[in-house]
Amino acid sequence: MTKKAESTLVFWIFLAPALFAFIMVMVIPFFLGSYYAFTNWTSSARADNALRFVGLKNFVDSLRDPAFLYSFGITFVYTILNMVAINVVAFALALLVTGNLRFKNVYRVGFFVPNLIGGIILGYIWQFIFNNAVPSLGTLIPGLGFLADPDKLLLSKNTSALAAMVIVGTWQYAGYIMMIYVAAIENIPQELIEAAKIDGASQWIRLKSITIPLCAQAFTVTMFLTLVNSFKQFDVNVSLTSGGPSTMLMGKPILGTELLALNIYNTAFISNKLSEAQARAFVFFLVLAIISIIQVYVNKRREIEL
Amino acid sequence: MKRIALVFMVLLTVSAAFGAGKLTLMQNKPEIDAQLKAYAAAWGQKNGVTVVVKSIGGTSGGMGPQLKADYAAGDMPDIFAFDGLESYKEWEGLILDLSKEPWVSKTSVAFKYNGKVYGFPVAVEGWGMAYNADLLAKAGIDPKTLTSYDAYKKAFEKLDSMKDKLGINAVVSMAASVEMGWVTAHHNFNSLLSNGLPYGDLSVTNDLLAGKVDAQRLQEYADWVELLFKYADKTILLTGNYDAQVGAFATGKTVFLHQGNWVDPNLKAANATFKMGFAPHGSMKKVTDGIFVAAPSFYAINKESKNVALAKKFLNDLVTTPEGNQYMVKEAGMIPAFSGVNLNPDGQLSKSVQEWAAAGKVYSWNQYYFSGDFRDKVLTPIYNQFAAGKISKAQFVELMTKAFKDNAQK
Numbered sequence: 001m002t003k004k005a006e007s008t009l010v011f012w013i014f015l016a017p018a019l020f021a022f023i024m025v026m027v028i029p030f031f032l033g034s035y036y037a038f039t040n041w042t043s044s045a046r047a048d049n050a051l052r053f054v055g056l057k058n059f060v061d062s063l064r065d066p067a068f069l070y071s072f073g074i075t076f077v078y079t080i081l082n083m084v085a086i087n088v089v090a091f092a093l094a095l096l097v098t099g100n101l102r103f104k105n106v107y108r109v110g111f112f113v114p115n116l117i118g119g120i121i122l123g124y125i126w127q128f129i130f131n132n133a134v135p136s137l138g139t140l141i142p143g144l145g146f147l148a149d150p151d152k153l154l155l156s157k158n159t160s161a162l163a164a165m166v167i168v169g170t171w172q173y174a175g176y177i178m179m180i181y182v183a184a185i186e187n188i189p190q191e192l193i194e195a196a197k198i199d200g201a202s203q204w205i206r207l208k209s210i211t212i213p214l215c216a217q218a219f220t221v222t223m224f225l226t227l228v229n230s231f232k233q234f235d236v237n238v239s240l241t242s243g244g245p246s247t248m249l250m251g252k253p254i255l256g257t258e259l260l261a262l263n264i265y266n267t268a269f270i271s272n273k274l275s276e277a278q279a280r281a282f283v284f285f286l287v288l289a290i291i292s293i294i295q296v297y298v299n300k301r302r303e304i305e306l
Numbered sequence: 307m308k309r310i311a312l313v314f315m316v317l318l319t320v321s322a323a324f325g326a327g328k329l330t331l332m333q334n335k336p337e338i339d340a341q342l343k344a345y346a347a348a349w350g351q352k353n354g355v356t357v358v359v360k361s362i363g364g365t366s367g368g369m370g371p372q373l374k375a376d377y378a379a380g381d382m383p384d385i386f387a388f389d390g391l392e393s394y395k396e397w398e399g400l401i402l403d404l405s406k407e408p409w410v411s412k413t414s415v416a417f418k419y420n421g422k423v424y425g426f427p428v429a430v431e432g433w434g435m436a437y438n439a440d441l442l443a444k445a446g447i448d449p450k451t452l453t454s455y456d457a458y459k460k461a462f463e464k465l466d467s468m469k470d471k472l473g474i475n476a477v478v479s480m481a482a483s484v485e486m487g488w489v490t491a492h493h494n495f496n497s498l499l500s501n502g503l504p505y506g507d508l509s510v511t512n513d514l515l516a517g518k519v520d521a522q523r524l525q526e527y528a529d530w531v532e533l534l535f536k537y538a539d540k541t542i543l544l545t546g547n548y549d550a551q552v553g554a555f556a557t558g559k560t561v562f563l564h565q566g567n568w569v570d571p572n573l574k575a576a577n578a579t580f581k582m583g584f585a586p587h588g589s590m591k592k593v594t595d596g597i598f599v600a601a602p603s604f605y606a607i608n609k610e611s612k613n614v615a616l617a618k619k620f621l622n623d624l625v626t627t628p629e630g631n632q633y634m635v636k637e638a639g640m641i642p643a644f645s646g647v648n649l650n651p652d653g654q655l656s657k658s659v660q661e662w663a664a665a666g667k668v669y670s671w672n673q674y675y676f677s678g679d680f681r682d683k684v685l686t687p688i689y690n691q692f693a694a695g696k697i698s699k700a701q702f703v704e705l706m707t708k709a710f711k712d713n714a715q716k
Contacts, residue, residue, distance in 0.1 A: 043374040045399035067683065131545045150540035155483075156694065244484025245544070245694060246687030253687035253697075253705060255484055269371040271679035272396060 037279040042272065058279035067254045068280060070247075071263035072287075074162065075231060078259060081166045082230040087222060089174040094181030095207075108182065111175035119172065123239025126168045130154045155240070158247045158256025165257065168236050173229065177222045184218035185211060213302075220299035227295055231288050234261035260284050328356040329613050329620065330383040332373060334603055335428070336363035337571060338638040345633035349623065355616055370396075370678075384611040385620065387428065387603045390674025394419060394606075401425075402607040407618060409625040412644040417604040425604025426621045429640035432659035432668070433493055433566030434584035434597030441465075441472050441561045441580075449585045453595045455530055458588035462537045465561055472561070476539035479560040481551040482693035483544060487686030489551070489564060490693075492673050494534070495685060496598055497589035498527040499672035511672040517714025519707045523590075528703050530589040534564065535693050543693050552576075570653025571639060583658040586667075596667035599659060601643050676713075684709050 037059070040052045062068050093111050097104045114122070131153065138147025146152055154164040188211060196206050237243070243258035243266070258266065264284065268277035329350070333342065339361035346357035360383065362369040369387065376382055388394055394401065394417065405423045410416060417425025435458075437449050445468055447461050465477045482490050499511045513520065535543060539560060542550050555563035556576035563569070567584075584597050607617045624630035625644050634640050635649035641656050641663075642649070650660065662668060673681065688709065692702045 042396075043378045044396045045377070045401075046396060127547070131541070131547075131550070135541065150544055153541065153545050156544040242483075242485035244687075244690060246484060246690035248691065248696070253684075253691045255683070255687055266683065269374070270682045272370070272677070273679075274374070 033278050034282055036275050037282045039275055041275045041278070043274050044272070054275075058273075058276040059283070061276055062280050062283065066250045066252050067258065068263055068267075070249050070254055071258050071260045074257065075233075075260045078162060078165065078233065079227060079230040081162075082169045082233075083223065083226045085166050085170045086173050086177055086226045086230075087219075089170055090177035090222065091181050093174060093178040094185055095211075097178070098182055098185045108179070111178055113175065114172050115176040117172070119235030120239045122168060122172055123236045126164070126171075126236075127155065127240050130164055156245060158245050161241050161245060161257045165233070165236060165240060168240060169230065169233065172236070173226065177226060180218050180222050180225075181215065184215040188214045216299070216303040220296060220303060223295055223299055224292060228288065228292060231291070232261055233259050234265070237262045238265075328358055329385070329616050330358045330360070331385040331605075331620075332360040332362065332369060332376075332383040333387040333428070333605070334361070334363055334369045334389070335387075336361045337568070338640070341633060341637040345629070345637065348629065349620065353616065353619065355613070357620070373397075382608050382610065384608050384613050384617045385605050386608065388417075388425065388606055389603045390417075390671075391419070392674055392677050394424065397606065400606075400609050402609045402614065404607065404618075404621075407622060409622055409644060412625060412646055415601040415643050417601070417606075425601075425606055426624075427601030427643035428603050428605060429601065429634070429638075430599060430643045430659070430663065431566050431568060431602045431641065432584065432597050432599035432662065433564075434586050434662075435478075435588075436555065436563040436565060436569070436582060436655055437585050438555065438558060438561050439581035439583060441474065441558065444472060445561075449583060452585040452588065453593045455526065455533070455588045455591055458530075459533060462533060466537055473558065474561060475554065475559045476542075477537040477560060478534055478539070478562045478564065479551050479554040480534050480538040480543055480564045481546050481548070482535065482538075482689050483546065484686055484690055485547055486551070487682050487689070490689035491681040491685035493566070493598075494531065494564065494689075495676075495681065496671055496673045497530065497587045498524065499675075500598065500669045501587055501589045502592060502594040503669065505668055505670050507670070508672060508675070511675050514710050515675065515714065517711045519710050521703075521707075524703055524706060526591055527589050528699050528706075530587070531689070531692065531702070532699050533588075538693075567641070567653060567655040567659045570651070570655050573655070574653065582654050584655065584662065594669070596669050597659070597662045598671055599663050599668040600671040602671075680709075680713050684713070 038053060038055060040054050093107075097107050097111070101107065117125075135148040135153065138144045138149070150156060154160045192210055192214075193206060196210060201209070237257065237259050241257045243255035243262055245256050246253050247256035248254070260280075261284075264277050264280045267280060268274050331342075331346065339359070342361070343359045346359050350357040360372070362372050370393075373383075373386060382400065386397075388397060388401075401424050403422050403424065404410065404416075404426065407423070407426075409426065410423050413427055415427045415430060416423045417427070435452070437452075439449065442449055445465055447464065451457050452461060462477050465472065465474070469475075480489070499514070500507070503510060510520065510523065539546075539554055542554055546554075552563065552565060552569050552572050553576065554560045555565075555569075556573050556578040558578075558580065573582075586594050586597055588594070605621060607614060607621070611617060624634060625647070631642070631647045631649055634642055635647065635651055639651045639653055639656065641651055641660055650657065685706075688697075688702065688705050691697045691705075692699075697705065
């Protein structure tokens with residue numbers, strides 16, 4: 001065996017486990033799932049269990065369900081709020097910890113740590129904070145009595161519960177995005193900033209005309225990450241609100257903070273409609289793919305090559 | 307070549323399959339997980355088999371996803387729990403007929419369908435309005451009188467006016483958030499279905515399933531729901547989880563708790579030493595002197611299992627061996643569903659359920675005749691809207707009526 005052939009073989013053998021896993025848990029389920037979306041598949045032993053092709057029925061049923069349409073809307077709102085909140089906070093933190101701050105490495109670690117806590121646990125921790133810690137603050141501190149008012153609890157209304165989810169999402173994710181911004185900011189050539197200083201540019205002008213344009217590549221990455229992650233939000237949603245509180249749409253009470261991923265899960269496992277959930281997941285994939293391609297395209301055009 | 311050989315070795319080791327000759331049980335009560343595992347290990351040693359116990363709890367759907375995943379993977383457990391007709395239908399093709407098992411004659415609450423027995427009752431459970439007897443005595447209210455809407459209304463008003471004297475925050479600990487939909491849309495909902503009817507009477511249930519709504523009964527039920535929500539601790543009602551709900555009762559901050567006897571271990575852990583018991587639901591104007599008692603879940607044997615004989619023996623031994631009885635009643639603290647088991651659980655509320663059952667004052671659990679979809683996705687938000695004060699009682703009745711009609715048309 002020649003040296004070259006051997007290294008090619010080794011290359012493929014080392015790649016094999018990852019490739020095997022990718023095909024088994026991503027490629028095959030994707031195509032199998034897309035196929036099931038057009039059938040009456042249930043993955044259970046019902047009496048009338050024969051697998052039948054049902055055409056577009058699952059898609060039509062999904063689009064007729066107010067809860068699914070509502071989930072779509074609320075997911076868009078959540079994604080936009082979350083993207084803005086995370087990126088603004090993360091960029092501000094990045095500016096902070098790249099400046100002349102003492103203990104800045106401690107801050108960097110501190111801001112990053114929430115990202116290492118799993119979403120389910122994070123949801124329960126914040127549920128405790130919103131439902132127990134905040135109201136007890138209200139009873140302890142005289143001027144803050146309104147915090148203990150059950151009607152004013154963040155998780156008691158669907159609009160404020162959505163805001164609560166944005167708070168938790170930002171708390172969890174801003175530190176991670178901050179790290180990307182830190183790397184980008186530290187890569188900006190110092191001579192540009194020094195030249196601008198000599199020209200008398202104020203701090204705001206330097207930020208607006210040098211730092212932000214030169215971080216455009218980072219923005220492409222962070223926008224993509226926050227967009228996809230917010231759109232796919234599931235674990236915090238489950239543990240923090242379980243989709244509640246309820247709200248009304250088209251004269252029907254529905255769950256008020258049920259994001260798309262949770263709606264798909266509930267359709268599959270509470271309503272026992274696995275194939276309809278597959279159809280929803282397929283729509284979900286298409287929409288997310290289109291939005292992220294547009295986002296990357298728009299962001300790419302703003303990037304500057306030095 | 308050595309490197310290649312090494313890589314192959316690693317791959318082979320990783321993919322090596324192992325393990326055979328085991329009995330798998332999947333059940334839905336995580337609170338008895340440790341006790342069941344200990345019993346199963348001892349039983350397995352005696353019978354020369356490894357018993358694997360998987361416990362997955364939670365609200366509706368809890369165990370379902372895992373069971374479906376295991377089924378799709380060809381790894382269906384030999385014994386698995388299901389909770390009633392709707393989940394039975396989900397697995398109809400797989401559930402073994404157990405009509406000829408020796409334990410069948412010893413129980414009245416086995417799961418039956420078309421005259422055949424398909425489910426081994428795991429335990430007997432019950433709920434009503436759990437009350438703090440000490441606080442009621444202080445307020446001069448006899449729990450025996452709490453059997454109708456009017457009695458509850460008077461009692462709640464009186465207790466509410468004595469809040470400071472009794473040191474309570476609210477009269478009732480009730481939860482109506484979406485996460486706690488099983489309290490409203492499963493347990494409380496059952497008052498509408500079976501309160502005041504003979505045990506096993508499905509007339510109201512079948513009418514509602516067919517979209518026929520008894521307006522009078524629904525109206526009285528709506529009064530009851532309104533009463534519960536009105537005198538509930540509002541923070542717990544809107545945002546509380548299980549711990550918050552049970553905790554308020556355990557610490558004497560409320561007089562009543564809308565839960566069942568499964569809270570006994572939680573109350574013990576919280577050092578609640580006051581006297582307590584169950585009173586009936588007051589969902590009707592007429593007197594309804596009984597609480598809701600039934601088997602909450604059943605063990606089914608997988609027809610396609612290779613260990614059917616062992617699985618049958620496992621279930622039978624729970625009933626017929628002293629070790630099995632000891633586990634069910636003393637270790638797991640469950641009320642046995644079988645005659646001939648002469649042990650009693652220690653929890654006060656479990657004892658109360660046994661007393662009601664012994665007196666024959668029981669109403670059935672009919673909520674499982676409605677799908678999980680209907681209860682969790684249709685009813686839960688209606689209760690939640692009502693609890694939050696976003697809809698009036700009239701709208702509540704209207705939405706419930708519409709929900710039953712829509713459900714019947716599916």
